[in-house]
């Protein structure tokens with residue numbers, strides 16, 4: 001368990017920008033907590049449907065939500081959505097610079113522009129000047145798949161990290177001409193090595209805060225793996241101020257994954273459940289996968305930071321998960337409940353998940369020390385007896401590892 005004394009990396013020093021939501025402003029860069037973003041999949045003109053999704057995303061861990069602003073109806077929708085959103089809203093703009101101006105008029109808290117799509121210098125300067133006057137930041141969102149054709153040609157008809165960084169710098173220069181610097185930048189690609197290298201080069205070239213992502217990562221689990229590989233590698237180098245998973249899935253999954261990645265890396269404080277479970281092996285006394293899934297479902301949405309362990313056997317489980325706030329291990333058709341490694345109850349196997357929920361609530365109400373005062377008298381002794389008898393039956397090598405080693409040695413002569 002991360003006790004906070006180990007950190008993945010010193011974070012890169014960046015400037016700071018603020019998405020000025022009136023009650024829930026989000027600061028990006030300059031040492032602010034790394035924020036999680038996601039994007040709605042509804043038509044932005046559908047105000048109620050979009051707001052429902054915005055709330056669901058915020059509930060799942062999104063600090064910032066992006067909505068497309070692709071036509072006049074979408075811009076009109078934003079004018080209704082922004083004042084009712086619990087989190088800052090970013091308008092995603094492609095091709096038509098007038099949509100960016102309309103989104104600003106709708107009151108959005110940030111714009112995202114793709115330099116590959118809005119190319120006229122006058123249009124870019126106009127948007128930047130308007131954003132400057134309204135105090136609204138812009139993300140320069142370079143995308144490997146829609147790189148400016150001129151840069152693509154100049155870099156040997158290839159999407160290279162250098163070309164992506166140059167695209168961001170060209171856009172930045174237009175912004176600077178009108179004295180606008182409230183900027184964050186992304187250089188996303190669907191290739192993980194390409195995006196990692198592009199962000200590394202960008203981090204060297206600028207001190208603007210960076211928005212990380214692997215674009216078009218695809219459906220889970222492969223999409224999750226790709227996005228995590230790219231973003232985690234950079235975060236471990238201290239690069240990245242805000243992140244988005246781009247999954248072909250319900251965007252709630254994106255928000256959840258973003259939050260989980262940051263919590264797993266110790267970059268955001270855990271808000272809810274962290275379920276750990278052993279991978280199961282020859283010693284397992286129960287279907288660990290089923291119990292872990294049932295526990296995850298029963299405790300999902302638990303509103304305190306709690307680490308819960310589901311372990312397949314009482315022989316090694318309680319020791320291996322001794323740092324968990326709460327855990328359960330199976331043995332002899334019973335579950336041994338433990339709090340910070342101390343056995344507090346022994347329950348029938350079919351009550352394991354209910355018992356976990358009960359003890360999680362006791363911890364929620366009374367804390368760890370309070371929960372330990374409710375330990376069943378005799379539970380520790382019962383658990384020790386179960387463990388001893390299992391060890392007696394199975395021996396210390398239930399996985400037959402030593403027998404296999406012997407066979408391997410014999411076969412190798």
Ligand code: SF4
Nearest residue numbers: 278281284312313317
């Ligand atoms: S020894 Fe026990 S706790 Fe460890 S993996 Fe096997 S069943 Fe799970």
